[in-house]
Amino acid sequence: VIKVNSFELQSRLGVKTREPRWAIAYKFPAHQGTTVIKDIIPSVGRTGVVTPVAIFEPVRIGGVTVSRSTLHNWDEVRRKDIRIGDTVVVERAGEVIPHVVMVVKGKRTGKEVVPEIPEKCPVCGSQVVREEGEVAVRCIGLNCPAQVKERIRHFASRAAMDIEGLGEKNVELLYSHGLVKSFVDIYKLKKEDLLRLPRFAEKSAENLIQAIERSKKTxxxxxxxxxxxxxxxxxxxxxxxxxxxxxxxxxxxxxxxxxxxxxxxxxxxxxxxxxxxxxxxxxxxxxxxxxxxxxxNPDYEEQKGPLPLEGLTFVITGTLPRPRKEIEQQIESLGGHVASAVSKKTDYLIVGEEPGSKLQKAISLGVKRITYDEFLKLIEQGGQHENR
Structure with missing residues (x-):
């Protein structure tokens, strides 16, 4: 990142919609590698979505050896025409996540195999369905082990119950030994249960039990x-x-x-x-x-009749007199919703100095544009703008 080395100049230059005018990020091209897809297997997530995963010959990209990558959904596989046996270009998106960029079709031999969307869940054998209007195909098995394990892992994740030490490997271990088959089982675990398992010693077992206890307050x-x-x-x-x-x-x-x-x-x-x-x-x-x-529930807000911005969706562009985060919080506290992009569902675009491309999008969609002062007036009028 290249920055202007002066706080005074930074203040004068200000910020655009998404980034400061006083800094620019230079991103090096993502590291890429070429490899051959050995198989495309279905993987089942916590909501039952069956996702295609490419298994390929191990390839070193940016100092890391990778051998698999999600293909996101079966429509994407069809769109990119990815087949088993294909030579593909793989990169690590954001230098982290492996991603199949393209197929090197010039290297095809005619022996490549088009993958089929599974009709049955690869884990539990239940029917796989695709709802109208969705790209995802789902396993409808209520007791599908793959879904159960993913639900438990999600339940314990940092943004959820935040149970440190209950990651993918330990969930697999506890599930395979019949100790945890549901959320409820987590809170019935005892230290002696863990000590009978490989991977757990006195300290690690104690740490997990303490993490589970801490998670009870949420x-x-x-x-x-x-x-x-x-x-x-x-x-x-x-x-x-x-x-x-x-x-x-x-x-x-x-x-x-x-x-x-x-x-x-x-x-x-x-x-x-x-x-x-x-x-x-x-x-x-x-x-x-x-x-x-x-x-x-510290988030609960006593409802005292309709809020002035109830049901209204706002998008912000340009530089405003107050920090954008502060304005967003004000909108949400008054019942409104802040979106990151302009759409037909947007009620108002708040336009500051030197607006970005959102302004043209709003004009093309006929979305109402208001200044910061008009926004304050809108609040005073209880959400009723004269041009609305």
Missing amino acids: TLAKFLFAIGILYVGEYTAKVLAKHFRRLEDLYHIRPDKLMDIPQIGPKIARSVALFFNDEKNLATLEELKSLDLEIE
Whole structure:
């Protein structure tokens, strides 16, 4: 990164939509390598999505040996025409994640094999389905081991329950020995259970038990993210926590009640309602609570009638009189939503000095453009702008 070496000049130059004007990042071309795909195998994630994974001859890229890469989805495999036996160019995207860039079609021999989308789950044998409008194909097996292990790993991840020491290898170990088959089993683990397993000694077993104990005190937002409801990421979990004081307030929720929340669309509403109307899911949640989980909710906001920006979506471009993060927080605290890009769903583009390409996009889509002062006036008027 090359920067202007003066705080005064940095202040005068200011910032653009996404980056400062006083600095520029020079990115070296990603390291690449050529290898041969030996196989394309299906891998099952926590939500049942069956993802194609390329297994190739080990190749050294940027000082690291890689031998596999996700191909993202089966449509992508078709689009790039990737076949078993193909010679491909692989790079490490962001110098971290292996990524198949292209097929070297000039090296094809005619013996390459087009991979087939599996009809059955490779792990549990259940049917694989593809819902209309989605690129993902999913295993619908309720007790699919691959999904169970991935759900447990997700539950324990840092952004969720944050159980240090319960990563992929230990989840596999605990699952294969029958000690952890669900979220509930995590909180029933005892130190002596761990000491009977390979990989665990006195100290490592004690550390994991302590990490599990620490995780019992969490927030509703983190817990909702942890339990792995389809389409509920960190952001949506926080939105739900803002609108529901307690976990129990979501039990037997109707989709239309969820749709009253501006940031929740029909797909998410259906998924959340389906989860919280399933008696088996509710029984699991109650059992978790009985194991001394303390779920606090610092995100809850008492609803005092409609907020001035309720249901409005904003995008910001250019330099404004206040830090952008501060303005975004103000919008969200008043019921609005801040998006990173302009779309047909955008209600207002707040335009500052020297706006970026978002302005042209807003003009082409007919999105209302307002200045910072007009934004403040909009708040005073309760979200009703004269040109809206």
